[in-house]
Amino acid sequence: MFRPLSLFIGLRYSRAKHKNSFVSFISMASILGISLGVMVLIVGLSAMNGFEKALRDQLLTVIPHAEVEMVNGTFADINTSIKRVEATEHVLGATPYISLSGLLQKDTKMKALQIRAINPDTESNVTEIEQYIQQGSWQLLQSGQQQIILGKHVADTLGLTIGQSLKLLLPDAQSGNKLKAPKVVPLTLVGIFEMGGQVDSTLGFMHINDAQIMLDLNSANAIAFKVDNILEAQNIARAVGHSVAEYLYIKSWITSQGYLYQDIQMVKSLMYVILLLVVAVACFNIVSTLVMAVNEKRGDIAILKTMGTSQWSLRAIFIVQGAFNGLVGSLIGALAGCYIALNLTSLVTMFEKIIGHKILSGDIYFIDFLPSQLDYQQAMVITLLAFVMSVLATLYPAWSASNIQPARELGYSH
Structure with a gap:
């Protein structure tokens, strides 16, 4: 050869x-x-x-790509505002929500938590947290029943199982600088999700109507939405902010998780x-x-x-x-x-x-x-x-x- x-x-x-x-x-x-x-x-x-x-x-299937939140009060007409958000170019879906922080208590155990009060019917337009729910589902999250879905880490920390009751301690918004007892809200655990990370120990979900009653709000004070290009989320959020005729905070995953x-x-x-x-x-x-x-x-x-x-x-x-x-x-x-x-x-x-x-x-x-x-x-x-x-x-x-x-x-x- x-x-x-x-x-x-x-x-x-x-x-x-x-x-x-x-x-x-x-x-x-x-x-x-x-x-x-x-x-x-x-x-x-x-x-x-x-x-x-x-x-x-x-992470970005659980955390919304971008959000707009009212500076003061709630949206005057939440449905119209959501339609304007969804009509903005590059927005794939939107859903209303209310964010609140509280202290969960089960017997002598306590855990601080960020809670997102969501609409179960439209939440899937923006996030895919439902695929991580190991026990229970969105369907069990009923309005007026004071129910909550928690991460596995939180449930294990508090020693909770599906169907058990717990308490949510909320600061009294009317107390100002005065020392006042927190508002105590009884809740029932109807779902446990497990993503395998920090979200499991920092986030919980409840029905938006329950949060409105707890916080004495007329409507949602924030709208989360999903975009078609996550790297452009901040610019798209600004465009959404201009399309909605309200005084808003504009946020995206880049500001919270971009690091x-x-x-x-x-x-x-x-x-x-x-x-x-x-x-x-x-x-x-x-x-x-x-x-x-x-x-x-x-x-x-x-x-x-x-x-x-x-x-x-x-x-x-x-x-x-x-x-x-x-x-x-x-x-x-x-x-x-x-x-x-x-x-x-x-x-x-x-x-x-x-x-x-x-x-x-x-x-x-x-x-x-x-x-x-x-x-x-x-x-x-x-x-x-x-x-x-x-x-x-x-x-x-x-x-x-x-x-x-x-x-x-x-x-x-x-």
């Missing part, structure tokens, strides 16, 4: 044992270094992609740069390997030159030898990285069981597991970049090899 001379000799040099065992060690170290760099970069970026996906697909997205993007960028530098350092081992290989093969190079081998063919021999190391290292790293990235969540879960401790706490982070999403295109780019860097690392030794003088190496005089 025909093979170009440079490719044949380059591949043969790559597989051959070196006279100096240190050269073989450096060669293996370069392959291992490239493999580890590529593997860690793919796994790290997959984890960041996973966090980004979890933020988009989990998470920015942190993920920053870590992803830093990781990309830092770990590519790690791969670059590993590629410099190829320079050391080839420099020593050229010194070892000086006689062979001189003989090839006397036989008429061109300078470019000689350079290509050592470029092939170094590129082979880079290719092997890049492919091994890519395969290992892809495998770990695809199984990262289960591997970390297994590790957590072994050490008996959770790496990510749902009380601190918005999720309590390490997510991963492998981007094959991203993995291909990383592998290609590592290979290109390894090829670039071969250029200096290859040029040095082509400048060897046959007469001097073979002992002939001028």
Whole structure:
């Protein structure tokens, strides 16, 4: 089978044992270094992609994309206001709500909580919290029954099960600065949701009509809505604010949770740069390997030159030898990285069981597991970049090899 001379000799040099065992060690170290760099970069970026996906697909299915809230009082005509919100470009759906903070009490146990009083009939237009309800459903949340749906963490903290009663302590709005006993509202637990993160311990849901009675309101004082482009949520919220003829606070997930997205993007960028530098350092081992290989093969190079081998063919021999190391290292790293990235969540879960401790706490982070999403295109780019860097690392030794003088190496005089 025909093979170009440079490719044949380059591949043969790559597989051959070196006279100096240190050269073989450096060669293996370069392959291992490239493999580890590529593997860690793919796994790290997959984890960041996973966090980004979890933020988009989990947290933002529970937290509304954007909201408008009355500065004072309630909407004069909530239905008209909702129609105006839904008529705004890029808005997919809207629902009224009332936000209130209180203290839940069950016997001697207490838990502070943010409660969203929602309309069960239209809440699915904006959020998908219903898919996380493990026990009960929106249908059980009836007007006038003083019922509540809580996160699993809150229910466990208070020792509650479905159907049990508890109390909600609300500050008296009329008390001003005077010390006054809180308003006590009896509630019944009709549902438990579990998303697996901070939301489970900070958020509860009740019927909007019950909240209106508790707070003595005529209507809802806020409207939540869903948009078609979450990264433009703040701008769309401003457009909604201009379309509604009320004095409003304008909020979006970017103002409340945007730091998470920015942190993920920053870590992803830093990781990309830092770990590519790690791969670059590993590629410099190829320079050391080839420099020593050229010194070892000086006689062979001189003989090839006397036989008429061109300078470019000689350079290509050592470029092939170094590129082979880079290719092997890049492919091994890519395969290992892809495998770990695809199984990262289960591997970390297994590790957590072994050490008996959770790496990510749902009380601190918005999720309590390490997510991963492998981007094959991203993995291909990383592998290609590592290979290109390894090829670039071969250029200096290859040029040095082509400048060897046959007469001097073979002992002939001028």
